Amino acid sequence: MVDFFQSAGSGFREAFYAVFNVLWGDFITIPLPGGGQLGISLLVMILIPSGIYFTIRSRFMPFRLFPEMIRVVTEKKTSGKYGTISGVQALIVSTATRVGMGNLVGVVAAISAGGAGAVFWMWLIALLGSSTAFVEATLAQLYKEKDPLYGGYRGGPAYYIHCLFKKKRGGKKSILACLFAVSGLVCWCGISQVIGNSVSSAFENAFQIPPLVTTVLLVALAAVIVLRKNATVRVLDIMVPVMAVFYLLITFYIILTNITTLPGVFQRIFEEAFGIRQVVSGGLGAVIMNGAKRGLFSNEAGSGSAPCAAAAADSSHPAKVGLLQALGVFIDTLVICSCTAMIMLLTPEAMTSGLEGMALLQTAMQYHMGNAGGIFIALIIWLFSFSTFIGILFYARSNIAYLFGDNWISQTLYKILALIMLFIGGLAAYSFVWDLGDFGVGLMTIFNMIALFPLAPQAMKALRDYEQQRALEKVKRKGVEN
Numbered sequence: 001m002v003d004f005f006q007s008a009g010s011g012f013r014e015a016f017y018a019v020f021n022v023l024w025g026d027f028i029t030i031p032l033p034g035g036g037q038l039g040i041s042l043l044v045m046i047l048i049p050s051g052i053y054f055t056i057r058s059r060f061m062p063f064r065l066f067p068e069m070i071r072v073v074t075e076k077k078t079s080g081k082y083g084t085i086s087g088v089q090a091l092i093v094s095t096a097t098r099v100g101m102g103n104l105v106g107v108v109a110a111i112s113a114g115g116a117g118a119v120f121w122m123w124l125i126a127l128l129g130s131s132t133a134f135v136e137a138t139l140a141q142l143y144k145e146k147d148p149l150y151g152g153y154r155g156g157p158a159y160y161i162h163c164l165f166k167k168k169r170g171g172k173k174s175i176l177a178c179l180f181a182v183s184g185l186v187c188w189c190g191i192s193q194v195i196g197n198s199v200s201s202a203f204e205n206a207f208q209i210p211p212l213v214t215t216v217l218l219v220a221l222a223a224v225i226v227l228r229k230n231a232t233v234r235v236l237d238i239m240v241p242v243m244a245v246f247y248l249l250i251t252f253y254i255i256l257t258n259i260t261t262l263p264g265v266f267q268r269i270f271e272e273a274f275g276i277r278q279v280v281s282g283g284l285g286a287v288i289m290n291g292a293k294r295g296l297f298s299n300e301a302g303s304g305s306a307p308c309a310a311a312a313a314d315s316s317h318p319a320k321v322g323l324l325q326a327l328g329v330f331i332d333t334l335v336i337c338s339c340t341a342m343i344m345l346l347t348p349e350a351m352t353s354g355l356e357g358m359a360l361l362q363t364a365m366q367y368h369m370g371n372a373g374g375i376f377i378a379l380i381i382w383l384f385s386f387s388t389f390i391g392i393l394f395y396a397r398s399n400i401a402y403l404f405g406d407n408w409i410s411q412t413l414y415k416i417l418a419l420i421m422l423f424i425g426g427l428a429a430y431s432f433v434w435d436l437g438d439f440g441v442g443l444m445t446i447f448n449m450i451a452l453f454p455l456a457p458q459a460m461k462a463l464r465d466y467e468q469q470r471a472l473e474k475v476k477r478k479g480v481e482n
Helices: 002-024 042-057 066-074 087-098 105-114 117-142 157-169 175-207 211-226 231-257 259-274 276-280 284-299 318-345 357-369 372-404 408-427 431-481
Strands: 028-031 037-040
Touching: 002 042, 002 431, 042 117, 042 431, 066 318, 087 318, 105 117, 105 318, 117 157, 117 259, 117 284, 117 318, 117 431, 157 175, 157 372, 157 431, 175 211, 175 372, 175 408, 175 431, 211 372, 211 408, 231 259, 231 318, 231 357, 231 372, 259 318, 284 318, 318 357, 318 431, 357 372, 372 408
Parallel strands: none
Antiparallel strands: 028 037
């Protein structure tokens, strides 16, 4: 019997990593000058062309309508119904989950493997990913439903996938929608454990606090928030702006104190993004792919996560929520990820040579801030990770409801499961769980993109309608002024 279970476990692991490698491994390889090669994963093959396609179809929306994105953020908010959230609050929730460990350790890993040039490709991918984020968020608004449990609205890819295939085949449930919802729940459980481990490790290194103490306090605080009915958004309303501003201020301080070396940093980024040295050494593939992967999966565009928050927004027009989520991609990659990159690249290369991961980031911070750098990193990791945990449980609401119906039992059980994973992760690190999170988000992306292309014309129609309405408003305003 023991041999049977060991064999079954081994078989599961082999099957798991077979699928994992298809999603994240080198699906195809392209030879490069200098003897190197460019390995392209299946997900990158899907998401980059999709971003280009949606950017062209939207008539380069990220560039044309960036001022409109800012205007929508700053416009006067109207009071919504009980349980609803505004478009800006939906942006805050999605930003809470985008701005997580990927903005710290992920950027460090990209630069460690791909050099400074990876930053340029992160920026480029963000510009393309914002169009994809617009499409999926707008569709989430178009197909949202009323939420009888929490009040307000709910939705996301599971719901617009359901509507797409229900129209064609009928039935109560869509298999593809169920697969998306299950993949999301698996992914977010894995991320919960990663968060627990990241926070406990950071506090042990910075303050010598035993992991058990940190984990118990972390889980207790998380339970107080997530087990309440509607505390999630209220907490993130305060937490996300504070942590973003705090991180920006520290980065601006570092930039100002190293202002004379800043031109050299930008020169290094662009030289290594296209540099002859990288081509000759065979390293150009690593530069491009590490930047592309980090840009794609830090901002989550196309994965279907952020639409779960976008659907909950009460907005006067679906396209407004789409524009806000497109802006969220800019905030994540062009602002927060760039902050992390600047912190590292403004550190003398001699000090960081041979280092990678958290050791690289901690060394950079100690160079800029002395011993306070370690404390800063620990606090930032806690803020980023904790906000991610709260945000993913907000995402989970709609997926649980789709799978199990409207009941508090399933909603509460998943929250308890996530808290257990948070606790386990705080005490021990299991590499399989990191892979489990990547596995889940990879499958989510595949299932989401299958529906995104046939439904995209509806998002483009909503964008045209919104632009026409805005043009009429401007004409009326000029008429009144004259």
